[in-house]
Amino acid sequence: MRYQRIFTIVLDSLGIGAMPDSQKYGDVGVDTLGHIAEQKENFRIPNLQKLGIANLHQLKGVSPVQKPLACYMKLQEQSCGKDTMTGHWEMMGLHVTRPFRTFTEHGFPPELIQELEKRTGRPIIGNKSASGTEILEELAEQEIREGKLIVYTSADSVLQICGNEETMGLETLYRYCEIARELTMRDEWKVGRVIARPYVGKKKGEFKRTANRHDYALKPYGKTALDSLKEAGFSVISVGKIYDIFDGQGLTESNKSKSSVHGMEQTIDLAKRDFTGLCFTNLVDFDALWGHRRNVQGYAEELERFDEKLGELLSVLRTDDLLILTADHGNDPTYTGTDHTREQVPFLAYSPSMKEGKNLGVSPTFAVIGATIAENFGVKMPEGTIGTSLLEQLL
Template identity: 50%
Template sequence: MKRVFLIVLDSVGIGALPDAGLYGDEGSNTLRSAAGSPYFSMPNMRRLGLFNIDGMEWAEGVNAPAGAFGRLAESSRGKDTTTGHWEIAGLVSGRAMPLFPEGFPKELLEELSGRAGRGILCNRPYSGTEVIRDYGEEHIRTGNLIVYTSADSVLQIAAHEDVIPVEELYRICEAARELCKGPYGVGRVIARPFEGEYPFRRTARRHDYSLVPPEDTMLDVLKRSGLETRGVGKIGDIFAGKGISSSVRTSCNAEGIDRTLEHMNAEFDGLCFTNLVDYDMLYGHRNDVDGYAKALTYFDERLPELLNALRSEDILMVTADHGCDPGTPSTDHSREYVPLVMAGELLKPGSNIGTRASFADIAASILDYFGQENPGAGESFLNQILSIQ
């Protein structure tokens, strides 16, 4: 029984890419910023080889790493969640998804307003917590939608659950997803429900509506071959269900790890693909260095549970999809290399795959492990890490 457990630590970049200046991200290094906090501790990832990766001169590695490791560059244009995950799955995006730094066009919002039967508030780039602080009370008075964006390719709609029930908000976001195509084709439309009285609180009933990947990914290949493709967290949303056998949403990193462990203890052949979003959503975008460090420390504390649950033919891969450096003035994603740390009985300890040209090498290697042809981008590094060929 072959299984791969692929965990994305959302936004845990490890240093600016050579083209980071084109994105305003010179000098970004998300992991290094978090490591500057007194709350940072990752001895288990260190033991596997995290700090032996290329470009980690600022940290102390180990003499004999227990895992395999390397770093990957993003070959797609952009630095958003959807693009990063699609590339991890083998689909490289040659054109960045559209951004709306001045807000969305009048014609798009008029159509959305007509379909929803409600007016529009805000229509500017905004922090998700600040937008409900500044527009929440007006929203309650009027019933109008709080529509906003960010530096990412997203259209977000916030609504108080007592004013617009969650199911209605979801239907409105589905309508927005239908409208957001072509030049308006943002990577994600996001439902952002909130509750309570001022100061309001966002709830865990967020829902993402992504573009459907325009080509097949490793998920489609694995599913067609009869293998299971299980999503945990945002994975089902990011791929719009394409190529996913089953998926479960989660409310936090702790639940994401718990659900992954449940899959590890179940019987199946194939891939379990997990996204742990708290690093990005709760800490990176809010420039909370200590919170980011605590979240990384928590993952490291839970890592032994994941390692102990691995079976003889299982491979664990831990990576990221972009950066979101909490130590810079920017609150946006950052264009960074991502780490790849791997563990499993079949791997050669200390295998260093160096610096790879694309996140898509992950997809190529997973397909190689399952004996499947790779229809997308990427080159397999499987022969560099397996102890038995």
């Protein structure tokens, strides 16, 4: 075992340029990080810079460094799709050949809506891609007054149902979501997650979502590197959305985050703890708050806040720790629409024990991450998984 602890942090949606097949996905000339750097005055990410982010990908206003601290590489996605679950599942060894369904453009098909209305006994309103807070302002009064049901989606593969905790009740909302999960197991309607979105309040301006959200996720279709680690007795600790993405499979501990800054604070706290195994962190605000909302300035400032916390994390890493920074897809805030973008993602691997960083080239799959983690801890990747370890190259 070379490294006692591996910290893998996913900067959700931080793509670094179009995949060779991006045109098939309607994504031409996309570059999440590159376009942010072009539009942000005085873009300051000194810790990412010293690791080698600008050596890996040309960035306006951020110079390459002569001796990058990290080993760096571009990762290409082998799986079909450009969503969160596909990206994370591939990192841990699964090759997803059928992308999860999204219903961003036109909402859910009438057949699904009719079946959901029949099974819940409530007429459905909404049925479109929307922000969760905006749809409450638009439709929550009607839902409460007329006993209807708000159903909506986003750019992700999700079906979301809103319910007022006081008038509908949590248990009723959860039951409706269980019905929706059963219906959306059919291939033509299959979404990655059904999400219960409870809220309180009686009128516009007062509606607030509560912490009683519940995700009904698909389990990974096979075992991943996480399962191999857990079965071998290693710690597999998640921070942020990782629990939802893997439906808890292969984890020994999970920590919910209130924000990406909070997720980094949790990761720093874990780095001050003794454990042997993996800490797997997802920082979702890049994607949810800024990428989907096409907010370049917000995305850039989130990256600067991350970079500050990254400096704190680097200061507490031990010589036998490995830090891996990566992403799961792109979400170019300068591009049209509000969808994810099919992009290559960064791979930066750093340990205080490394002699020097270097360019490792391009990988045809994200799965090098899971394979590297598995080899480090001396466990076999599950049968049917993909990916080749980079451990020997991380000197």
